[in-house]
Amino acid sequence: MLIDERKQEILSITGERTYISVEELAKLVFASPATIRRDLADLANAGLIKRVRGGASVLAPNTGEVSSLIRRKTNVIEKKRMAQAAINYFREGESYFFDSSTTVGQIIPLLKHFTDITVITNGFDNAMTLSNFVSFSSYMAPGIISSNVGSSVGPDTVEFVSRFYVDAFFFSCRGFSLDAGPNEGTIEQQRVKAAMASRARKLICLVDHTKFDRTLLSSDCGLEDIDVLITDREPPEEYREAFQRANIDVVVAG
Amino acid sequence: MLIDERKQEILSITGERTYISVEELAKLVFASPATIRRDLADLANAGLIKRVRGGASVLAPNTGEVSSLIRRKTNVIEKKRMAQAAINYFREGESYFFDSSTTVGQIIPLLKHFTDITVITNGFDNAMTLSNFVSFSSYMAPGIISSNVGSSVGPDTVEFVSRFYVDAFFFSCRGFSLDAGPNEGTIEQQRVKAAMASRARKLICLVDHTKFDRTLLSSDCGLEDIDVLITDREPPEEYREAFQRANIDVVVAG
DNA sequence: TGACAAATAATCAAATTCAAGCAAAACTTT
């Protein structure tokens, strides 16, 4: 077996079992314990596994990169449904702001067949997905890269997005309540979203049910500024009334 | 069997098996190991397969999101080594440009304990890693999100990076040759790297050996502009001489 | 805390793999 092949094998075994001993690995890939240890040292050095005495285990699930991958995977099904509902609001020739949320990110692969729309985003993941999946033109906003946010924020970001005026702003939020509307946990995020909101003809908010009744630090915009609200479950009665008063089109993606 | 026919055969065998040894290939296409090695060298040089000791493996197919995750994992070990060598050039209080390469991206987790450095990048993946791993301040450059590049490019990007003047520019390249120096396959990428290069006190180039003797579209900078070159194998004799003439510090990360 | 056992790291020689040089074979061109 080739060296790289064996390391690959070790990686996939380790990934399935969370923990495995050097002895077992040696038997499974037909190599001596010494060789296995050397391989494990390399793999651990490359940050692909975690070594523990007696063997190896998968990376602790809360080390930055991995966590962002996991976060991306939570509630994918609901998010995909909401994204599916959102594509009805896209028209060839128009332009849009996308925030940095993974919810909005789910829309991107569905835009494959569009050729003449423009998307501006401040999210790194969403920018990457745009780069990989679509053929129309997109723009990345500059800004400060702050911890665990995965997006550009700060005055440069606000200044950049203020140069545009787009047809719609697709966004999600950390919390959503009747008095605060869509809101964020950090001022920086909120400032950028507020700027995007003020430069868009239409506001389309994607909120899954877990966000309701959560008020964090500061509001992205007023409830009455929202034009369309896409969610994954029928909202509670008092929300429905408020949405009607605020003249919001509610779409329940089930 | 014709030469090209045999190479084609090798390609399709490699594609099906992911990993294949030189011995096996020799039997399958009725040629000597020496010939197989020569073929593999050609194919790897053309960027069609990846050579590994004892044989060859397929390149990660570069389509879609998955590929970027895989791409991030190919050659990790070599890249990690080069990154390790690069951290000697970081000093508390300084500021740096990072290009969008995964090679340079490998440096980021190693900067964890730095508290007062500044990094400016145009790469989405690298921005994401910075956001997840480090505590110092970083900045994302704006620009066009073009297909399959994973980075901001274009006039906005150039204008943005030109606002800074940093201590060093850490970068990789698609190809590296004696006449063209570090070079790229697209003008857009090259423009951004050239701009970063012109606004940095020091140029630190990370090149793995597969990049040597490849000239693509346009040069990032002249050979003589480079201050430090970090690579994973002892470069060929003529390169060593050229590096010496150009007054480049060569670091072989083994 | 100290001693013991297990695991790991370091060292080394044998085996494998690789690149470069070289001459024979195969193929082209004239």
Next chain:
DNA sequence: AAAGTTTTGCTTGAATTTGATTATTTGTCA
């Protein structure tokens, strides 16, 4: 058919990898 070019397989020395051996470290239990 002859001369020149390309390709091939072999040989050799260098480099890498491997498993065994020995020293060192680590964790546990008395």
